[in-house]
Structures are given as structure tokens and as C-alpha cells.
Amino acid sequence: MSLDMPLLDNIADVVLSYRPSSPSNTWLNKIHVGDARTVLQLMPSGIVDLSFWSPPYFVGKEYEAHLTFQDWQNLVRGVIKEHARVMKEGAFMVINIADILCFVDPDMPRYMANNVSNKKSPVTREDVLRAKKKHPKASRDELARMLGCSEQTIQRRAEHNNVRGGKGTAGTRVLLIGGMLQDWAMEAGLYLYDHRIWHKDPCWANSRWHSNSYRAVDEFEHLYIFWKPGIVDVDRDRLRKGEWAEWGSRGVWNIRSVQRNSRHECEFPEMLAERVIRLLSDKGDVVIDPFVGSGTTTAVARKLKRKYIGIERLKKYAKLAQARTNVTSN
Numbered sequence: 001m002s003l004d005m006p007l008l009d010n011i012a013d014v015v016l017s018y019r020p021s022s023p024s025n026t027w028l029n030k031i032h033v034g035d036a037r038t039v040l041q042l043m044p045s046g047i048v049d050l051s052f053w054s055p056p057y058f059v060g061k062e063y064e065a066h067l068t069f070q071d072w073q074n075l076v077r078g079v080i081k082e083h084a085r086v087m088k089e090g091a092f093m094v095i096n097i098a099d100i101l102c103f104v105d106p107d108m109p110r111y112m113a114n115n116v117s118n119k120k121s122p123v124t125r126e127d128v129l130r131a132k133k134k135h136p137k138a139s140r141d142e143l144a145r146m147l148g149c150s151e152q153t154i155q156r157r158a159e160h161n162n163v164r165g166g167k168g169t170a171g172t173r174v175l176l177i178g179g180m181l182q183d184w185a186m187e188a189g190l191y192l193y194d195h196r197i198w199h200k201d202p203c204w205a206n207s208r209w210h211s212n213s214y215r216a217v218d219e220f221e222h223l224y225i226f227w228k229p230g231i232v233d234v235d236r237d238r239l240r241k242g243e244w245a246e247w248g249s250r251g252v253w254n255i256r257s258v259q260r261n262s263r264h265e266c267e268f269p270e271m272l273a274e275r276v277i278r279l280l281s282d283k284g285d286v287v288i289d290p291f292v293g294s295g296t297t298t299a300v301a302r303k304l305k306r307k308y309i310g311i312e313r314l315k316k317y318a319k320l321a322q323a324r325t326n327v328t329s330n
Helices: 036-042 069-086 125-134 140-147 151-158 178-188 208-212 243-248 270-280 296-303 315-326
Strands: 011-013 030-033 048-053 087-097 100-105 171-175 191-203 218-227 252-254 286-289 307-312
Touching: 011 315, 030 315, 036 069, 036 307, 048 069, 048 270, 069 087, 069 178, 087 178, 087 270, 125 140, 125 151, 140 151, 178 191, 178 218, 270 296, 286 296, 296 307, 296 315, 307 315
Parallel strands: 011 030, 030 307, 048 087, 048 286, 191 252, 286 307
Antiparallel strands: 087 218, 100 171, 191 218
16 A cells, blocks of 8 residues: 555544454554554454554653553553564564653652751751750740741751652652563563663653652663564664664663654654664564554654554544654655
8 A cells, every 4th residue: 555645544543444354454554543452452463573662651741641550551451462462473562661750659658858968947856856845835936936947947857857848748659660561461472572771861850859869860761672472583684784783782772862842742762763673673564553652653664664553542643643654755
């Protein structure tokens, strides 16, 4: 089929249009609108050579705000489950994802930071405790006047808590994602074959905690590579001379982040998709992205002479992805 079909003809609502018996060419080189689990259920078996996708990270972005944590787990687990059928034997599924660095946990004790280097008042906890002992009936406002500080300073020193506000909110902790993905994949018959690190630009906007804790800035994500049992073609000629040593065989990929997320809230760089697609597929292979977003995977797949299948829940992004993919040069 032509890769230059009109935009609206190339966006298919599969829930209304297709059935499981649809031939494979019905699916190729299109962006399909719908829940990824439903769309995958309707696809023919064994047509995908490579799957590369980045699901919602459960960090409160607009397109995932409707999901509870259980919803998010069901979504990712369900998409992995459906891949086991649509992938060819020997095919790879690559998931780009980050750990949840601020996972809200109501059962976690509230984090308290005695921020010694950032205190604006010289009043110490010992000063407050002595004043409270000397004046046991004094209110916080009265103690503040005695010590020449604010009521907040009295509260923070007395409770050994230097955190401003948020006193009623739940604590947050790091939640590792890789173990969950591995468990869900193994349930589906897929095995963790490899793991790469994408080292990106530091995301200071996502690291608001750094001034009042020892937490590191957000500057890397994971690439989990899962394998469906079957023969794998290992072709060292897929990469140019020197690329195997530069990145093909390297565990850490240093790739700059997208500098402006003007098309989509969470867009990964084309170089990331290009490396995955060139490393793990051949020209003419079928590459799928079940969370296609702005169309990075499909645009790069087309540029690299692969067939593509994109799935997107929101029509506005499906149209964006198809338009971007359509203008990709051959």
C-alpha cells in the first residue's frame, strides 16, 4: 500500500472498522486510534518484527491523568500480554521507561529534613525546647515572639521538620519499574534479553526535591529489551564501521533529550528510536509502537525503510503522528 495516503484515510478507528480476521496489510503503515490493548487484540498473529514503545510513566502528565496506579499497571501489563501473540518468533519488544521517582505512598512516614545549610533563622531546636520547658503553656505564636522568629520556625524546630507546607500530604518514594515489567513479560512468555541506559539531559524541572534532600537529579531512563523465543538473526552489517564499539555494544547511550516538547508532553529523541530500530530490525520489517504519541517511532521507521504500525488513544495525537510520519522523506 502507498505510504502517501491522505491523512484522514490513514487514521483508522480499529474498534469500529476491523476484526481479528483482517489481513496483515490492513494494518501496515497506519496510525490506529484506540486503546492499545483492544487494538492489539484485533491484530493478526505473528506480524511484528520489532516493538518499540514508551508507555505513560505515571507521573501526572495530561494524557495519563485519568489513570489510577492500578489502571496504569493493568494498561502496561495488558499491552505486554498482547505482544506475545502479535510478535514473530525471535522478535524483540523494547520498552523505554523511567522509574517513578516520587511515588506517593500514604503508608510511608512523612519525610522530614533538617535543612541545616538553608535555615534563615538562627533559632535552633534546642532554643525552642528550652522555651517550651520554661513556658509550658505558651502557644506557638507566643514562643515565636519570645524567640524573635516566625510561628512556622517554632513548628518546624519543635517537630524536627524543616519542610514548608504539605504537612497533610502523603510521603513519596522511588518505585522501581523494571521488576514489574519483567514479571509481566514472563507471564506472557517473553524474556528479558538485555538492558540499556539512556543517559539524557538533567531534568531539573522534575527534580524539585533536590534543594531539600540528597536525591539525585533525573537524568537517565531505561531500555528493557524482551525476546520472544525463536531464532534471532544476528547481522553485524546493520551498523556502520565503528558503530558497534561506539554504541551498538554499549550499555549506556548518551543521547540529548528533545529540547522542546512542543508537540507532545513526553517526546523521546529520534536518535533513540533510530538506534533501537537499526540495531534490532532490517529494512522491510514491521515496527510497532502502541503508544505512538507524536509519531517519533513511526517517522523514524519509515525513514529507515521499515513498515510501521502506530496505536494512539487520543485522536489529536494520532493525527499529529500520521502527519509527521507522512512527511518523512524516503
